[in-house]
Amino acid sequence: MSAAYVTRREHFSAAHRLHNPAWDEGKNERVFDKCNNAAGHGHNYILDVTVAGQIDPDTGYVIDVKLLSRIIHERVLDKVDHKHLNVDVDFMRGLNPTVENIAVGIWNELQPHIPAGKLYRIVLHETEKNSVEYMGE
């Protein structure tokens, strides 16, 4: 048997605002610059979820990507797609929605629910230029 890493790519569109409520307005503006705009802005996020495991000799799958896609939809996309990350998303409550913090939040939502193999890596792209990789540690 061989181990392989299977990746499913999904998309979501969301608004957010970078802001630390412990700081005054001036510091928020200096640190977060245009990402601090009061009414928020938004992105088309690209989410790559990688599951590592043995290839099942009966199916040839590490994990059925149709099933993986359904789990990502139920656990993550239904909560974040076409939402405002500072307002509408329970698992981001009290967190500044930087791409780092969103990736950690998504990992925590998905990790207990992977039914075959184990969650290995999340890559979250906020724009064509900015992305973050998180491996759960």
Place this chain on the structure above:
Amino acid sequence: MSAAYVTRREHFSAAHRLHNPAWDEGKNERVFDKCNNAAGHGHNYILDVTVAGQIDPDTGYVIDVKLLSRIIHERVLDKVDHKHLNVDVDFMRGLNPTVENIAVGIWNELQPHIPAGKLYRIVLHETEKNSVEYMGE
């Protein structure tokens, strides 16, 4: 002399909410669905601006794309990038920020300020799946 069509691609990230204030909540939800989320959502927009004209024999340019980029920044990107299109943008005031209406708004902002050739086409991509083309008529 030959005519050519020069395109400059730019990017901006913005939040928006699709909503018609003349309708009640139920109708807004039925028509605009998840795009009607009260707190908004957002996108990485890709904007392609095409200028048509003769190639200048001295420069080999229809228009200097560095100049075209500067005009797009001053007239459009500085107003929409990292903004909420329903709240922060003067030229979208009173308009539902569909990709169609944003494209028309951008055309109207740019058209009087093209210094060489003439504005020929705008393509605005809202997601990898949805885009609109507008040619000013």
Place this chain on the structure above:
Amino acid sequence: MSAAYVTRREHFSAAHRLHNPAWDEGKNERVFDKCNNAAGHGHNYILDVTVAGQIDPDTGYVIDVKLLSRIIHERVLDKVDHKHLNVDVDFMRGLNPTVENIAVGIWNELQPHIPAGKLYRIVLHETEKNSVEYMGE
């Protein structure tokens, strides 16, 4: 009111074989080369469907892209996605499934069912290198 061109991008994966039954094997091989492989080969097709029309002042839409997507699924994708184009697809019966002929077939499937604006253009990408544009004439 302003006219605009709205494009929806969809994807499908299909097998096909280029073959003219009126020709002998030798001529089929000479003309279609590796695309004539008896058991077929396949592609991830990218389909761009463009609808032209006036922007509705109540919605800001030329056509609701959610509706356009549903029509493309019902009329085209449900028939071609994960299918063999020479064997499984009624509207390709008796036609050599070149990218040109598939585009014409898709146009004919969609054209009577566009509920707002009118079908303006189809672009069908067979690979990153080969595509065809068809405008119904």
Place this chain on the structure above:
Amino acid sequence: MSAAYVTRREHFSAAHRLHNPAWDEGKNERVFDKCNNAAGHGHNYILDVTVAGQIDPDTGYVIDVKLLSRIIHERVLDKVDHKHLNVDVDFMRGLNPTVENIAVGIWNELQPHIPAGKLYRIVLHETEKNSVEYMGE
């Protein structure tokens, strides 16, 4: 001397059908769904082959990518491009052509023939959404 990882990207187009001959039709349909279509379907596969090694001080290369490309063509692409993976490909005989199994098959074809450095990683993209990474263990 420094170690680096050099990647060559290649493309191939192939048909396949997911099917386990030890199962009846009903189970094949339930498990593999539309990927079980009897006449097959197909994809444009993207293949990334990574070789790890020291940078040769005379050439500045870990491996000449022109040579790496030639090896990938001779050992893999000539066998799979414009073919049906269930029918035409010797190294997939008796294997269900999931993206996982194809990646392992390609690794085994390439691994003995890398002339400089050593084969480090294969990434095989079946669609824009589904891919697999294999590192030979």
Place this chain on the structure above:
Amino acid sequence: MSAAYVTRREHFSAAHRLHNPAWDEGKNERVFDKCNNAAGHGHNYILDVTVAGQIDPDTGYVIDVKLLSRIIHERVLDKVDHKHLNVDVDFMRGLNPTVENIAVGIWNELQPHIPAGKLYRIVLHETEKNSVEYMGE
């Protein structure tokens, strides 16, 4: 019979320098800025060549894209790929190698040699942000 527009995409990598020998150094620097760097710089150009014509009922082709690719290689790519456009390319002699002028040069090289349909459009991408479209008039 139906008319369609078939596009073949090809790639080449070349060096160039924007410079007008009729101007002094200061003006060249002011107008062409960093594109005027004396030793040149370079790009991965993407070339889209579109041929318009009737679909041949025997082949299902407007033009065989394998043949179109061969013509683009012989007439254009063999002359410009891995070359310096100011120094090595006969059809650019005496022309400032802006993306506009290169597109016109490529059109003139290809136009007499299209064996089926007729050359309709060239799109030449110099970077992800800058491109030009030329239709021969």
Place this chain on the structure above:
Amino acid sequence: MSAAYVTRREHFSAAHRLHNPAWDEGKNERVFDKCNNAAGHGHNYILDVTVAGQIDPDTGYVIDVKLLSRIIHERVLDKVDHKHLNVDVDFMRGLNPTVENIAVGIWNELQPHIPAGKLYRIVLHETEKNSVEYMGE
């Protein structure tokens, strides 16, 4: 606290020529082939710079990507963008500008100047087909 890997993507366009001055012309041509063209050729390089570190609980950042971008511009892009890598770039002096050697050079320029976290990985894409990954060892 959680560790994450933040990546910033940047672009530059440069000319280069592969050449080993210790070899005669014949050997240079045999080894480097069309990359040895005397006047050089060029590419649009894509540079991915990854910084690893703990997520700062006050900002939600591993590193501010605006700051990371500024460092990449000052230390690398200002030296290589729109330049000839064999002629204009101090940190490539005496090195054959293969994608491997450029990646090592960029690493050495950036590594001492990363103000938060530490430089983890550089990926440098020379074309859509050829890239190199370097992790500093």
